[in-house]
Amino acid sequence: MKRFKGFVRKEFYHIFRDKRSLFILFGMPIAQILLFGFAITNEINNVDIAVLDHSRDATTGEIINKIAASKYFSINEFIERETDIESVFQKGKIKAVLNFEKNFSRNLIRDNTATIQIITDATDPNTANTISNYTSSILRNYQQELNRDIQLAYQVLPEIRMVYNPELKGVFMFVPGVMTIILMLVSAMMTSISITREKELGTMEILLVSPLKPVLIIIGKVVPYIFLSVINAIVIIVLSIFVFKMPIQGSLFLLGVESVLFIITSLSLGILISTISTTQQTAMMVSLMGLMLPTILLSGFIFPISSMPVPLQVISNIIPAKWFIVLLKGIMLKGVGIVYLWKETLLLFGMALFFIVVSVRKYKIRLE
Amino acid sequence: MDNQPIIQVESLTKRFGDFSAVDAITFKVDKGEIFGFLGANGAGKTTAMKMLIGISNPTSGKAHVAGYDVFTQAESIKKSIGYMSQKFALYDDLTVKENITFFGGIYGLSGAQIKEKTALMIEELELHEVAHQLVGALPLGWKQKISFSVALLHNPKIVFLDEPTGGVDPITRRQFWEMIYKTAHNGTTVFVTTHYMDEAEYCDRVSIMVNGKIEALDTPKRLKEQFEVDSMNDVFLKLARG
Numbered sequence: 001m002k003r004f005k006g007f008v009r010k011e012f013y014h015i016f017r018d019k020r021s022l023f024i025l026f027g028m029p030i031a032q033i034l035l036f037g038f039a040i041t042n043e044i045n046n047v048d049i050a051v052l053d054h055s056r057d058a059t060t061g062e063i064i065n066k067i068a069a070s071k072y073f074s075i076n077e078f079i080e081r082e083t084d085i086e087s088v089f090q091k092g093k094i095k096a097v098l099n100f101e102k103n104f105s106r107n108l109i110r111d112n113t114a115t116i117q118i119i120t121d122a123t124d125p126n127t128a129n130t131i132s133n134y135t136s137s138i139l140r141n142y143q144q145e146l147n148r149d150i151q152l153a154y155q156v157l158p159e160i161r162m163v164y165n166p167e168l169k170g171v172f173m174f175v176p177g178v179m180t181i182i183l184m185l186v187s188a189m190m191t192s193i194s195i196t197r198e199k200e201l202g203t204m205e206i207l208l209v210s211p212l213k214p215v216l217i218i219i220g221k222v223v224p225y226i227f228l229s230v231i232n233a234i235v236i237i238v239l240s241i242f243v244f245k246m247p248i249q250g251s252l253f254l255l256g257v258e259s260v261l262f263i264i265t266s267l268s269l270g271i272l273i274s275t276i277s278t279t280q281q282t283a284m285m286v287s288l289m290g291l292m293l294p295t296i297l298l299s300g301f302i303f304p305i306s307s308m309p310v311p312l313q314v315i316s317n318i319i320p321a322k323w324f325i326v327l328l329k330g331i332m333l334k335g336v337g338i339v340y341l342w343k344e345t346l347l348l349f350g351m352a353l354f355f356i357v358v359s360v361r362k363y364k365i366r367l368e
Numbered sequence: 369m370d371n372q373p374i375i376q377v378e379s380l381t382k383r384f385g386d387f388s389a390v391d392a393i394t395f396k397v398d399k400g401e402i403f404g405f406l407g408a409n410g411a412g413k414t415t416a417m418k419m420l421i422g423i424s425n426p427t428s429g430k431a432h433v434a435g436y437d438v439f440t441q442a443e444s445i446k447k448s449i450g451y452m453s454q455k456f457a458l459y460d461d462l463t464v465k466e467n468i469t470f471f472g473g474i475y476g477l478s479g480a481q482i483k484e485k486t487a488l489m490i491e492e493l494e495l496h497e498v499a500h501q502l503v504g505a506l507p508l509g510w511k512q513k514i515s516f517s518v519a520l521l522h523n524p525k526i527v528f529l530d531e532p533t534g535g536v537d538p539i540t541r542r543q544f545w546e547m548i549y550k551t552a553h554n555g556t557t558v559f560v561t562t563h564y565m566d567e568a569e570y571c572d573r574v575s576i577m578v579n580g581k582i583e584a585l586d587t588p589k590r591l592k593e594q595f596e597v598d599s600m601n602d603v604f605l606k607l608a609r610g
Contacts, residue, residue, distance in 0.1 A: 006473030010462065017461045017502075202455025208423045209451040211443065212474045 003212060007220035014194065015224060024190065029182045029232050030239070036174040037244050043170060044130050048076040049096040050088050055104035059114070066142055067098070072134050089121050096120045096131045164333045175240040176328035177301030180321045182236065183259065184295050186229050187266035188273065189287035195221055195274035196283040214363065222267050229263045249335025258331065258341075261348050262324040268355035269320075275362040295321040323347050372435070374399045374526055374557045375420065380429035382415050389415040391580035392429065397559060397573075399525075402552045404571030405561045408608055412580040413561045414530060420559075421451055421528055434525045447475075450519035454531040457515040460504030464495055464514060467503055468521070475522035489517050509540030516547060520556065527551065529560040533567065545570050565601035574600070576607050583607050 015021050049067075053060050068075045076094060079085065088094045099117035101107065108114040118135050120128040165172045195218070198204040207217050237255070240246035248255065269291060277283040297303065298312060299321035305313055316322050323344040330336045330344075338345065375397035382390040390412045397403045407413045418424035420433050422442030431438040434448035451457075458467045465486060472482035490499050493513055498506060503514070512532060519527055529548075533541045545567065552558050552572075560571070568574050568588060575585040584591055584607055588600055595603045 003474050003476060006470055010459070010466070010470045013462055013466060014459070201460075202453050203457065203459060205423065205453055205455075206451065206457045207474070209421050209446060209449070210471075210474045211446045211476065 004216060004220055007212070007216070008223050011194070011221055011224045015228070021190065025186060025228055025232070026235075028185070029178075029236055032178050032182060033175070033236055033239050034243075036178050037171045037240075043168070044072055044127060044134065046074050047072060047095050047127070047131060048093050049073050049098060049131075050077040050079050050085075050094045051075055052079045052082070052085065052097060052099045054102040055100055055106075057103075057105040059105040059108060060100045063100075063116070063139070063142055064098075067135065067138055070134070070138060072131075085119060094121070095127060096135070098135070169244075171240070171244045172246060172333060174301075175236070175244065175246050176325050176332060177299070179233065179236045179240075179259075179328060180262070180299065180301065180324050181292070181295060182232055183229055183263055183324075184266050184291060184321060185287075186232055187225055187263050188270035188291050189284065191222055191225050191267055191270035192273035192277070192283040192287055193280050194225075195271065196277050196280050199274075200279050215360070218271060218363065222271065225267060225270075226260075226263055229266075230260065233259045233263070246332065248332050250331035250337060254338060254341075255328075255331045258324070258327045258345065258348070261345065261352065262320065262327075265320045265348055265352040265355065268352055268359055272355055272359040272362065275359055294319055298322065299325055301325060320348060320351050373397060374401075374434055375403075375559065376430075376432045377420070378430040380416070380419060380431050381427045382412075382419060382424065383427045388580050390419070390426075393577070393580075393582045395575055395582060395585055397526075397557060399557055400552055400555050402548060402558045402560065402570070402572045404568050404574035405559060405577070406565075406568055406574055406604065407561075407577030411577040413577055416577070417528055417530060417559070417561060421449060422446055447522075448525045450522070450524035450527040452512075452515050452519040452527070452529050452532055454534050457518060458503045458511060461502060463502055464499050464506075467514070468518060471518045472521050477522060485521055489514075493517060509536050509543075512536060512540070512544060513547065516544070520551060524556065526557040526559055529558065531561055531563060533562065533564065541567070565599065565604055568600040568604075576604060578607055 015025065051064055053064070064075065067073050073096075077088060079088060079097070082099075085097050085099070088097065097119045099119060101115045101117075104114045104116075116139065118132055120131050122128040162168060195204075198207065198221075204217075208214065212220075233256075237248070241248065270287070273283055273286050273290070277286055294315075295301070298305070298308075298316040298319050300316070301321070305316050305322065308316065327341055327344050327348075330341050373396035375395075377396070378394050379392040380390060380394070381388060381392050393416060405413055405417065415424065419426045419438060420431060422433075422438060422445045426438060433445045436442075436444040436448070438445065459470070462470065468486045468489060469482055472485060477485065490496060493510075495514070498510070503511060506514075516527075516529070516532060519529075533544055536544065541564070548558050548560070548570075560567075562568065571588065573585065573587050574591065575582045576591075577583070584594075584603070586594065591603050592598065592600065595606050597603055597606065
């Protein structure tokens with residue numbers, strides 16, 4: 001046990017004396033969570049739009065005022081001709097143009113219909129989509145006000161309620177994702193690099209010649225990272241609660257247990273990577289390409305799994321991060337307990353076990 | 369038991385597929401001897417040594433190191449030997465003292481023993497000024513002297529040195545060999561591989577490996593007589609060229 005303690009202490013020296021490790025361990029999680037929380041968001045605010053009003057009557061005036069009053073849009077420019085549309089888009093600042101047809105009011109009253117064309121700059125499809133949804137809904141509101149006194153014969157009234165994240169805050173979606181990525185990065189990449197570093201420098205050989213058991217060498221290298229990952233998880237959760245007002249509906253204890261389970265899964269992946277790579281560079285590339293990329297793309301963190309092609313949906317099942325994100329969202333946002341999450345928990349547990357068994361076997365072969 | 373050879377190897381073989389890296393080598397090393405293990409690059413020296421220190425499994429043959437069987441008692445062997453590799457055995461981002469403490473620790477030395485050994489080593493190698501410096505900042509020669517001392521921390525019966533003086537200036541090499549002599553004088557067997565033929569002259573006995581086989585084994589003096597040349601360098605050239 002004393003030998004083991006000395007080993008772990010040495011590992012901490014390595015970590016705390018390497019500025020790059022320190023940065024990845026502590027700078028990255030904080031930077032990422034703040035970035036995702038503040039800068040990267042699906043919501044739109046104060047988007048600049050232009051108006052091309054061919055009628056300039058009372059109705060168009062009212063609609064323009066309504067749109068200008070919303071916090072989503074600010075009307076930046078009034079243009080005169082159809083040909084100007086192209087050029088305002090090309091300048092880049094304007095993201096949408098509202099084009100009111102001629103005699104808007106008159107058409108509305110006489111024919112009961114009038115048309116507005118909403119043209120959006122779809123170089124960024126997500127924003128374009130959101131803009132058209134928001135303007136449509138403002139227009140729908142206006143229309144309902146017009147018809148307030150008239151009872152339509154047949155009417156379907158959708159009543160919408162968004163549960164678990166009623167304000168549709170993007171950060172609620174990002175926090176579980178970022179936490180997953182960070183834990184994966186710290187646990188898998190950092191351990192695989194630190195183990196291959198010993199191989200590359202030749203110190204692994206010295207350790208293997210010593211009476212220290214190979215299994216203890218690996219555990220000794222991994223323990224500091226479990227410790228640091230747990231600290232990271234705590235930092236992320238505290239930040240998300242206090243900075244982003246993220247609710248933790250479920251049990252904190254369960255959250256902790258599941259996090260440790262995921263950390264162990266990632267660590268065993270890291271060990272596995274270190275058994276197949278001989279240089280730190282390879283270990284890093286394998287971790288980034290083989291782990292981080294699929295984790296970001298296929299875990300449902302950014303892109304919803306349900307809208308992926310079927311083969312990708314199948315592949316996403318073998319990505320531990322997918323299950324961890326389901327668990328995190330379940331505990332944090334829905335407040336459900338183990339009764340509903342046992343399946344995901346078991347899956348993660350099975351994966352951890354599998355990776356540990358495979359890497360221990362692989363590791364033995366390396367010693368031959 | 370003291371008259372028993374400390375290393376006893378019989379037809380030890382390591383095959384990778386069809387290729388025999390080490391082909392049925394047989395030799396003995398006596399206690400307190402400085403045994404030079406020579407050979408060109410790729411002759412099989414390192415592979416043979418790895419089998420003796422228990423990190424590579426032999427394909428066939430017999431070998432006993434410090435009285436233990438390499439096939440079944442590798443763990444006991446590890447406690448009785450020290451090892452210093454051609455790459456550095458020390459951690460660059462740890463100070464000299466931390467390195468000593470760490471390696472003492474993994475060999476199971478007590479806190480008091482480590483303290484005593486550290487003080488002794490600092491005294492002998494005159495490390496007073498650098499004891500708290502990171503090893504990475506030290507010159508190569510110092511690193512090698514320190515790692516040699518670290519390999520001896522737990523008083524091993526045998527110390528294995530894999531090209532310990534690679535890349536070091538002649539003066540430091542000379543000092544290093546003085547350390548080796550002293551170690552052997554204290555009863556520790558020294559098993560050393562080297563490229564430098566002048567170093568071979570310092571050994572009690574040398575073996576020369578060519579293509580996985582031991583082609584010559586004797587004292588440097590008798591080897592020179594046998595091949596009718598003046599230096600170990602010429603012995604080596606004669607053998608290597610076949």
